[in-house]
Amino acid sequence: MGIVGEVELAWFLGRPPAALVALQPTPTWADGESEPTAGARVGPLVASQVRPIEGLVLGSVHMPVAVNAYTGGIADWPARIVVRLTGSRRAVIALHVALGGLLIVLVHRFLRFRGTDVAAAIAALFLATDWSFLFYRKVLGGTELLLQAAGLLCLWAIWSRRWGGDRHGLVALGLAVGLGLCAKLTFGLTLVAFSLATLLMRWDRPNMKPPRIEGVAAGLLAVVVCTAPLWITALHHGLAVPTHIPSHDFPQLQLRRVSAALTGGPHPARETLANLWFWLSEPLAFFGPAYGVDGLPGPSPWRIAGLVLVAAGTALGWRDRHHPTPHAALLRFCSVALVLQVGLLWGVARDLHHLAQATPTFAIVAG
Numbered sequence: 070m071g072i073v074g075e076v077e078l079a080w081f082l083g084r085p086p087a088a089l090v091a092l093q094p095t096p097t098w099a100d101g102e103s104e105p106t107a108g109a110r111v112g113p114l115v116a117s118q119v120r121p122i123e124g125l126v127l128g129s130v131h132m133p134v135a136v137n138a139y140t141g142g143i144a145d146w147p148a149r150i151v152v153r154l155t156g157s158r159r160a161v162i163a164l165h166v167a168l169g170g171l172l173i174v175l176v177h178r179f180l181r182f183r184g185t186d187v188a189a190a191i192a193a194l195f196l197a198t199d200w201s202f203l204f205y206r207k208v209l210g211g212t213e214l215l216l217q218a219a220g221l222l223c224l225w226a227i228w229s230r231r232w233g234g235d236r237h238g239l240v241a242l243g244l245a246v247g248l249g250l251c252a253k254l255t256f257g258l259t260l261v262a263f264s265l266a267t268l269l270m271r272w273d274r275p276n277m278k279p280p281r282i283e284g285v286a287a288g289l290l291a292v293v294v295c296t297a298p299l300w301i302t303a304l305h306h307g308l309a310v311p312t313h314i315p316s317h318d319f320p321q322l323q324l325r326r327v328s329a330a331l332t333g334g335p336h337p338a339r340e341t342l343a344n345l346w347f348w349l350s351e352p353l354a355f356f357g358p359a360y361g362v363d364g365l366p367g368p369s370p371w372r373i374a375g376l377v378l379v380a381a382g383t384a385l386g387w388r389d390r391h392h393p394t395p396h397a398a399l400l401r402f403c404s405v406a407l408v409l410q411v412g413l414l415w416g417v418a419r420d421l422h423h424l425a426q427a428t429p430t431f432a433i434v435a436g
Contacts, residue, residue: 076145076208076209076210077158078120079120079121079133079136079142079145079148079149079210080145080148080149080151080152080158080161080210081152083124083129083130083131083132083149084100084102084124084131085099085100085101085117085118085119085120085121085122085124086099086100086119087100087103088100088118088119090107090118090314091107099117099118099119099314100115100117100119101115101116101117101118101124102115102117102126107310107314108310109305109306109309109310110126111305111309113125113126113127114126114134114301114305116302116305116306116309116310118310118313118314118316119314119316119318120133120136120137120318121133121134121135121136121137121142122135122136122137122138122302122306122318122319123135123142123298123301123302123305123306124142130153132146132149133145133146133149134298134301134302135298135299135302136212136318137317137318137319138299138302138303138306138318138319138320138323139253139254139255139299139320139323140212140252140253140254141212141251141252141253141296141298141299142298143251143298144210144211144212144214144215144251144252145210145211145212146211147164147168147211148161148164148165148210148211151164162206162207165206165207165209165210165211165214166206166207168206168211168214169202169203169206169214172196172214172217172218172221172429173193173196173197174193175218175221176189176192176193176196176221176429176432176433177189177190177192177193179221179224179225179228179433180192180433180436183225183228183232183395183396183399184395184396184399184400184433184436185396187436188396188433188436189436190436191435191436192432192433192435192436193432193436195431195432195435195436196428196429196432199428199432200352200353201348201352201421201424201425201428202425202428204352205422205425209422212252212253213422213425213426215248215249215251215252216249216252216253216255216256216259216426217425217426217428217429218248219245219246219248219249219252219256219259220245220249220256220259220263220426220427220429220430221429222241222244222245222248223242223245223246223249223259223260223263224263224403224406224430224433225241225245226238226239226241226242226244226245227242227263227267228399228402229241230242230277230280231267231274231275231277231398232274232275232395232398238284239280239281239284239285239287239288240284240287240288240291242288243287243288243289243290243291243292243295244288244291244295246260246288246291246292246295247291247292247293247294247295247296248295250292250295250296250299251295251296251297251298251299254299255414255417255418255423255426256426258410258413258414258417258418258426259410259413259414259426259427261409261413262406262409262410262412262413263406263409263410265409266402266405266406266409267402269405270398270401270402270405273390273398273401273402274398327417327418330416330417330418330419331416331417336419337420338358338359338360339355339358339359339360339420339421340418340419340420341358341359341419342415342419343358344415344419344420344421344424345411345415345419345424346368347421348421348424348425349372349376350368350369350372350373350376351365351366351367351368351369351372352421353365353366354366354367354368355421359421375435379434379435382400383400383404383434386400386401386404387401387404399433400434403430403433403434404434406430407427407430407431407434410426410427410430411424411427414426414427
């Protein structure tokens with residue numbers, strides 16, 4: 070099984086690759102540490118024109134602060150540390166698979182506390198056998214894993230606040246928001262989905278006390294601290310790097326890409342409308358139109374049968390809405406959140422690995 074090249078480079082390369090930005094009048098380097106440079110350095114922080122666009126340099130140690138303008142680098146620190154200790158690609162993959170296993174355990178525990186034992190077991194089994202969940206643990210870095218973990222923590226915090234009266238719910242929510250946005254700004258789509266679900270489903274919960282001011286303040290502080298890599302990067306580049314090379318690592322081209330997705334304009338082959346069907350029916354089939362791979366399977370009858378069962382179970386949960394219980398309310402809430410989350414991701418960021426952010430939510434609904 071291969072590994073996405075740019076992700077592997079982030080694990081193994083401390084400094085950005087030696088890339089020229091301009092040849093005239095003298096060669097100018099993309100790396101903020103190379104002179105003459107098109108980047109900049111302030112103390113231990115190095116701004117570059119190529120990935121990672123912001124790095125923390127302490128002697129011979131190079132750690133990514135931001136992979137690009139919308140993706141933090143902290144999620145790849147465990148992989149960087151493992152590489153420095155072992156020099157092994159297999160060790161990094163094993164780390165991510167183990168962390169994926171930990172996420173499955175956390176989903177199981179969440180449903181043990183807030184749902185039922187049966188739901189917890191089914192959700193854990195769903196994740197442990199989901200092709201896209203397992204595939205991206207092996208070929209991508211910690212960013213996708215942190216996005217999914219932040220989504221779970223966000224849901225856990227919301228539910229602790231709605232049904233548990235947990236005084237730490239707002240702090241956990243702030244931590245989830247900050248970690249998710251630091252992982253990648255596309256987490257904002259998940260936040261919008263969960264916020265809308267919270268608003269739409271406010272009838273399906275007990276009465277709540279107003280949040281404490283100190284809880285709100287602590288939650289906001291957690292957001293500011295956790296997103297520091299991205300806003301520090303934005304400040305450093307904005308003040309010290311006057312121009313950037315045309316690259317999707319910076320906002321201008323990404324905004325064009327999002328605009329094209331929303332208006333039906335030109336888009337990469339891997340971002341087609343059919344990706345939603347692939348994610349639901351057979352994720353492996355995504356690689357056919359996306360990368361021209363032949364001989365891939367069609368829709369899985371077993372997976373489609375599972376979708377039918379999930380839809381039927383969800384419908385039963387909605388029939389019971391006049392007699393609210395915590396686990397039935399959780400099913401209703403997550404079913405609304407899932408539709409909104411998948412819809413927003415599909416509308417704006419259709420690549421399969423973006424849709425995979427919703428896999429834990431899907432597993433909870435399936436449970």
